[in-house]
Amino acid sequence: MSAPTSTVTDAVNAALATVNDPEIRRPITELGMVRSVVVGADGLVRVELLLTVAGCPLKDKLRGDITEAVTRVSGVSGVEIEFGVMSPEQRKALQEQLRGGSAGAEPVIPFAQPGSRTRVYAVASGKGGVGKSSVTVNLAAALAARGLSVGVIDADIYGHSVPRMLGAQGKPTRVEEMIMPxxxxxxxxxSIGMFTAGNAAVVWRGPMLHRALQQFLADVYWGELDVLLLDLPPGTGDVAISLAQLLPNAEILVVTTPQAAAAEVAERAGAIALQTHQRLVGVVENMSWLELPTGERMEIFGSGGGATVAESLTRTVGAAVPLLGQIPLDTRVRETGDAGTPIVLADPTAAAAKALVGVADRLAVRRESLLGKPLGLRPAGR
Structure with a gap:
């Protein structure tokens, strides 16, 4: 005897509630994407699903996830999915639901709000070529592997490279005034590279750079992030200044190589924290040495640059700026980055991967503020 249709329908709806939208990471039932569910007498389930936009790039992913979840329900013989598209009114309602305010309201930067629990790290360097982007993507991948919710903004507008190094092939999806990364x-x-044709150069000046960064922070739907990393352009130019204005709570992570010339420039990049009143979280020394087959270390770019920068910045800002790690020079860092899988995932046993994971572990430790929290203290009796 087959189960009552109403019972199967309830079970199917419960199964659909376990399917998350791949972009928003929330149940499709909660987002109003399931328009109808019909269970036939023969156990065939027909689901009508509303996509946020026509031609959604993750349509096949949704089809597979829904089919897998529903076919596990007892009494279901098959699944048919019909895709539709949300109306403008439905998209506005979704935008309002996700942002928690009126769809027509001016977007705000969630990470700059007093109640934000997202740790924001701006990865900076004094000069190009020190591996700042490689460090950024590997830290992001290592933090995500720990189970944290992580976002990366490729704020190096002129030299954007993060999508390739992270293997991010997709394009952003727009839902009304929101951008799904x-x-x-x-x-x-x-990344700005997701909005340009081919490998076109970006020729912008200060105001446009500021607006682009503002859009990345306010118009993109990031959800509840534990960590946001920003890969800054080298030096102390327009983007670094805009970041200080838009995200004054961002902490600066300085990347350098052991070379004295690179270290001197890195000190200047870190010292901007004095003017912007941002915290320096630490220094990462990249390309510290090359390990030879004999086990010896060849210090191709010299030695001591990272420690020198950390000590100098500690004196400059009057607070401890630690050397968070030294990353060995390894061709696999470049190879895995070009292939779109950071070395911390592709070869976690490599010395460079272990060093990068060590830095990520130190960044993952959150120092909770006690501001506004009850401490559970009671006055001592007399």
């Missing part, structure tokens, strides 16, 4: 290896990522 692509994901790779569990990391949400946005």
């Amino acid at each position: 692509p994901q790779a290896h569990g990391v949400k990522v946005i």
Whole structure:
């Protein structure tokens, strides 16, 4: 005897509630995407699903997830899915639901709000070529592998490279005034390269750079992030200044190489924290040495640059700026980055991967503020 249709329908709806939208990471039932569910007498389930936009790039992913979840329900003989598209009114309602306010309201930067629990790290360097982007994507992948919700903004507008190094092939999806960022290896990522044709150069000046960064922070739907990493352009130019204005709570992570010339420039990049009143979280020394087959270390770019920068910045800002790690020079860092799978995932046993994971572990430790929290203290009796 087959189960009553109403019982099967309830079970199917419960199964659909376990399916998350791949971009928003919330149940499709909660987002109003399931328009109807019909269970036939023969156990065939017909689901009508509303996509946020026509031609959704993750349509096949949704089809597979729904089919897998529903076919596990007892009494279901098959699944047919019909895709539709949300109306403008439905998209506005979704935008309002996700942002928690009126759809027509001016977007705000969630990470700059007093109640934000997202740790924001701006990865900076004094000069190009020190591996800042490689460090950024590997830290992001390592933090995501720990189970944290991580986002990356490729704020190096002129030299954007993060999507390739993270293997982010998708394009952002627009829902009304919101932008849904692509994901790779569990990391949400946005870059100006996702909005340009081919490998076109970006020729912008200060105001346009500021607006682009503002849009990446306010118009992109990031959800509840534990960590947001920003890959800054080298030096102390327009983007660094805009970041200080838009995200004054961002902490600066300085990347350098052991070379004295690179270290001197890195000190200047870190010292901007004095003017912007941002915290320096630490220094990462990249390309510290090359390990030879004999086990010896060849210090191709010299030695001591990272420690020198950390000590100098500690004196400059009057607070401890630690050397968080030294990353060995390894061709696999470049190879895995070009292939779109950071070395911390592709070869976690490599010395460079272990060093990068060590830095990520130190960044993952959150120092909770006691501001506004009850301490559970009672006055001592007399």
